[in-house]
Amino acid sequence: RRGDGALSWQFPAGMIKPGASSQVVTVQExxxxxxxxxxxxxxxxxxxxxxxxxxxDYWLCEHLAGEAENRDP
Incomplete structure (x- = not known):
């Protein structure tokens, strides 16, 4: 977690439900x-x-499109 003024950035995170794929949840989150x-x-x-x-779990991901913004303040 890193704060830049009023912003706080962290790795995207989510709970993996039984039967769900960690990779799919990583992309969705x-x-x-x-x-x-x-x-x-x-x-x-x-x-x-x-x-x-x-x-x-930690995954290496490739950026495909989009500008990063904090949508989870």
């Missing part, structure tokens, strides 16, 4: 939260958040 169309290219890694215990 990136579009919903930033306005950027993207495609997943590679899995960078996973970890369990040390405070919340939530499992996190």
């Amino acid at each position: 990136t579009l919903a939260e930033t306005g950027v169309h993207s495609a997943v290219r590679d899995h960078l890694g996973s970890r369990v958040h040390p405070v919340t215990g939530v499992s996190c």
